[in-house]
Amino acid sequence: MKIVVNDHSGHAFTLQLSRQFVQSGHEVLHAYSVSFQSPKGNFEDLPVDGNRLTVLPIMIKGKFDKYSLLKRRKQEIEYARQLIDKMEAFKPNVVLSGTTPLFVQQHVQRYCISKGIKFVYWCQDIYAVAIRQIARRRLGFFSFPIWYYFKRLEINLLKKSSHVISITQDFNHLFRKWKIHPNLVTCIPNWAPIREITLMDKNNQWARQHQVMDKTCIIYSGTLGLKHNPAMLSAAAAYFSKHKDVVFIVISEGLGAAFLQKEKEQQQLDNLLLLPFQHFRDMSQVLGAADILLGILENDAGIYSVPSKVLTYLCAQKPIVLAIPPSNLSAAIVLENKAGYCTAPDDHQGFCHHIEKLVADASLRKEMGYNGRSYAEKHFDIHHIENKFLQVFEAIGN
Template sequence: MKIVVNDHSGHAFTLQLSRQFAESGHEVLHAYSVSFQSPKGNFEDLPLSGSGLTVLPIMIKGKFDKYSLLKRRKQEIEYARQLTNKLDTFRPNVVLSGTTPLFVQQHVQQYCLRKGIKFVYWCQDIYTIAIRQIARQKLGMISFPIWYYFKSLETKLLKRSAHVISITQDFNDLFDKWKLHPEQVTCIPNWAPLREITLTGKNNDWARRHNVADKTCIVYSGTLGLKHNPAMLSAAAAYFLTHKDVVFIVISEGLGAAFLQKEKEERQLDNLLLLPFQDFRDMSQVLGAADILLAILENDAGAYSVPSKVLTYLCAKKPIVLAMPPDNLSAAIVLDNKAGYCISPDNQQGFCQHIEKLLTDTTLRQEMGHNGRAYAEKHFDIKHIENKFLQVFNTILN
């Protein structure tokens, strides 16, 4: 089978899936955006040519303008054109496209429909929710026509797909409202590349390089966009400012990172270490240096976003503290498996108190970390996950 996996963000777990397809004998083209700010998978240590996997890094002109609807539309169409030009020569049977903006999805889907290629919409987020939030902030009451346009576009893209793979059953209520046929949807939860995350000690090369090997490290790693409130992180750093052995490490880029840089300077948060996205090859040591791992998500995004960083955290054998709606799938996994705590995203005091409880109880940290790793080992078998995708592909092709 000839398979295209298009992951605009360039995540590690989607690259793992492409590599697994190739290992199973399929011919695979994996496309991602070099220009988009996000944590990337390990695209450096790929197998040599002849493995069945071809990686297509797509670079657009200029920096990706994430928060400008007009500018990013032009950039998304440029990305889609580069991808479809490659599809002309690759000639796939199936295109699996996820974590990808709507205008890219639209152009790639139109191409697939013209060419008789099965387009599978990998629904990682409901984009309409985020677009409504951006439009409201910038335009107020006159934002309704913009939101309605994108809602109609997203609905049409889902309905016209050969199949939809969703990452959580929480999307089903919205799919029902949009009259998406249940038989057209398969739920395959996200995962993290377990075998690529090696358990390491605190005193590792990465920790020594950043002078934190002898510190108690509380780590946030991932995007900080409109779905997140970075003030939760600066408030936590301020709460523990007198704890000289505690350091908060935030690995991110973009608006949220810029906000935290300003907070660090204005509030003199010497215990807040801000770093850009790290090479995925260093991620095992980043997680090894951590004592506690953090993730945040706003209420508006709770039902329609599943932070992949939390799934990566589970692999690290470290406790997790979340500030997000407790009915979010990631939060439910953490709570159900006793791998950490979850507090409402508007409760800064509770967020800090949960961190404090873990700081004072080494045994509890170890127990929760063990529980999280046990969940990952049970559910993140890439061969089993691959079979679920192949079952969908074979069904729509036959």
């Protein structure tokens, strides 16, 4: 089978899936955006898989402008055209496309329909809900036409797909409201590439490089966009500012990172270390240096987004403290498996108290870390996950 995996963000777990398809004898074209600001998988150290894996890093003109509707639309269409050009020569049987903006999905899906290629919409987020919240903040009442346009676009894309793979059952109520037939949808939860995350000692090369090997390290790694409140992180750093042996490390770029840089300077947060996205090959060392891992997500984002960073955290065998809606799938996993704590997104005090409890109790950190790793070992088997995708591909191909 010839498969296109299009992951605009360039995640590590989607690259793992493509490599697994190749190991099972399939030919894969894996596309991602070089221009989009996000943590990337390790695309540089790929083994030679008999030339059956083609990686397509797509570079658009200029920096990807995610907050400008007109510029973004033009850039997304440029991305889609580059991908379609490669697909024209590759001639896939099926296209799996996720973490991908709607205009890209629209153009790629249209091409697939015209060529008789099966298009599988990998639904990682509900964009219409996110756009509605963001547009309301910026435009108030005048946001309705914009939101309605994107809502109709997203619904039509889902309905026209050969199949929809959803990452959580929580999306089902919206699919029913949008009259998307249940037989069109299969739920395959996200995972993290556990085999690529080696458990490492705290005193490793990365920790020594940043001089944190003798500190209690509290780490946040991932995007900080409009669905995150970075003030939770600066407030936590301020709360622990008198603890000289505690350091907060935030690994991110963009708006949230810029906000934290200002907070660091204004509040003189010497215990807040800000770093750009780290290469995935260093992620095991980053996570090894951590004592506690953090995740945040705004209330209005909880129904359409499942933070994949939490799944990576589980592999690290470290406790997790979340400030996200408790109904979110990631929160449910952490709480049900006793892998950490979760508080409401605006509960600064509760967030800090959970961190404080773990800072003071090394045995509790160890216990919760083991619980998280056990969940990951049980649920992140790439062979089992691959089979779920292949079953969908085979069903729609018949």
